[in-house]
Amino acid sequence: MKRKFDKTIRDELAQTIRDIECDCSAELIVAVRARSGSYRHADLTVGAILAMATLIFILYAPFNFEPHWVPIDSVLAFVLGYFISARSNALRRLFTSKKTRRGQVRVHAAAMFYEAGIANTAAETGVLVYLSLMERRLELIADRGILKAVPPVEWNGVLAELHRVGRGPDPDAFIDALKRLGGVLAQCLPPDAENPNELPDQPYFDLK
Numbered sequence: 001m002k003r004k005f006d007k008t009i010r011d012e013l014a015q016t017i018r019d020i021e022c023d024c025s026a027e028l029i030v031a032v033r034a035r036s037g038s039y040r041h042a043d044l045t046v047g048a049i050l051a052m053a054t055l056i057f058i059l060y061a062p063f064n065f066e067p068h069w070v071p072i073d074s075v076l077a078f079v080l081g082y083f084i085s086a087r088s089n090a091l092r093r094l095f096t097s098k099k100t101r102r103g104q105v106r107v108h109a110a111a112m113f114y115e116a117g118i119a120n121t122a123a124e125t126g127v128l129v130y131l132s133l134m135e136r137r138l139e140l141i142a143d144r145g146i147l148k149a150v151p152p153v154e155w156n157g158v159l160a161e162l163h164r165v166g167r168g169p170d171p172d173a174f175i176d177a178l179k180r181l182g183g184v185l186a187q188c189l190p191p192d193a194e195n196p197n198e199l200p201d202q203p204y205f206d207l208k
Contacts, residue, residue: 005032005133005207009171013203016175020182021197024189026125026146029118030178031204035089035134037104042095043085050081089134101135108132109139112204119143121198125189129178131166133207138166150188158184 017028054077058065065073085091093101109130113119118126124145131138140162147155158181165177 005171005205009175010203010205012171012175013178014201016178016182017201017203020178020185021201022195023182023186023191025123025191025195026127026185026189027118027121027197027199028127028129028178028182028185029112029116029199029204031109031112031128031130031206033108033130033132033204033206034208035092035104036108036132037101039092039096039134042092043082045095046085046091047078047080047082051075051078053077092134093136102137105130105132105135105137105139109141113141116204117199121145122196125149126199127181127185129162129181131169131174133169136167136169138162138169146185146189150184154184154188 013030017030020026020028051074055070055074058070058073085095109128112130113126113128116128118128118141120126121143124143126143127146128141129138130141140159142150142155158177161180162177165173
């Protein structure tokens with residue numbers, strides 16, 4: 001990524017959310033997470049593979065190894081593999097199916113939609129844009145008021161662009177996609193006289 005989701009990007013996202021909500025009656029929440037699952041099974045798999053490879057090497061290598069070091073070396077190889085996988089999104093993606101990653105993102109996005117109160121806006125116009133970086137996936141969940149107001153063709157176009165951005169999360173492209181979403185919302189859901197701000201504008205970040 002040319003730019004990371006640092007403080008500057010967070011401030012830009014917050015301002016983008018405020019601008020969108022000023023031009024429409026929707027309530028937008030943006031969440032960016034490092035990952036949506038623990039994926040310990042992938043770490044364990046990498047550790048087991050490295051331990052097995054170490055054991056095979058010891059057994060068939062043309063060198064002499066002290067027998068009492070064999071279990072110790074295997075355990076150390078397992079720990080090393082686990083440690084490397086735990087710090088490698090690429091390995092975790094390699095040893096996790098797309099279905100599993102997709103399911104993790106959907107479950108966490110749906111949970112946040114309700115836990116953050118997005119489903120409780122007065123006019124049912126809450127929208128959640130949930131980006132999970134490790135899975136390279138984006139979920140957009142909109143309440144009934146949004147889906148009724150926005151024509152399916154325009155909505156699907158915005159959704160396709162956001163999903164494309166989510167597969168290679170570049171902060172600048174992400175903000176541009178949000179602005180396009182805001183343009184569609186402004187066209188289909190213009191602000192009313194009151195236009196209350198029911199949800200916080202600050203994006204949610206969990207990048208640990």
